[in-house]
Amino acid sequence: EDQVTQSPEALRLQEGESSSLNCSYTVSGLRGLFWYRQDPGKGPEFLFTLYSAGEEKEKERLKATLTKKESFLHITAPKPEDSATYLCAVQANAGGTSYGKLTFGQGTILTVHP
Amino acid sequence: DAGVTQSPTHLIKTRGQQVTLRCSPISGHKSVSWYQQVLGQGPQFIFQYYEKEERGRGNFPDRFSARQFPNYSSELNVNALLLGDSALYLCASSPGTAQETQYFGPGTRLLVL
Secondary structure: OOEEEEEOOEEEEEOOOOEEEEEEEEOOOEEEEEEEEEOOOOOOEEEEEEOOOOOEEEEOOEEEEEOOOEEEEEEOOOOHHHOEEEEEEEEEOOOOOEOOOEEEOOOEEEEEEO | OOOOEEEOOEEEEOOOOOEEEEEEOOOOOOEEEEEEEOOOOOOEEEEEEEOOEEEEEOOOOOOEEEEEOOOOOEEEEEOOOOHHHOEEEEEEEEOOOOOOOOEEOOOEEEEEO
């Protein structure tokens, strides 16, 4: 069974204090790893898709990296508007009843104080 | 371009009732997936539909059912509601089903009393 574990569960940072969020996964053949941002009461907002170990993607203050067992979301010089829950999800190779299914972690709640 | 839309935004039902949630995908997307998100947890996969056919089903009871229409919109039905069905129900769309990003709608907040 595919599993995703995110750490820490909650992270409090001062504005400008860089840090990283971790996503550890086990999956029967990785098709893709996805990062989403979710604000309270809203649907997840897509950030990045990573497909293979060694891949990196950047967007503004965020950078996502991927290894064979985990992914990191690095946040450089965060601002209060970066406060949100960050979700990691994996998609396994097609087959059976899990086709297209995303398996999510529980999320990391990020709070950035001014 | 319009994103994924869902209706209604909020819903209150009582135990034993039935509910229908609706989703319209991004224009050009043919696949719709449904997820349930309980407070404090990540979304859990319920169904995926592609070209009006069910392509995936998560570990949910038969009280949960869905369908996709010729215009690729979708409905999720839940019968015999339980208190534990209270959650944010999310719809996501993607162009197809293979190695493609799923884009989520705002969700429907269901409260069962």
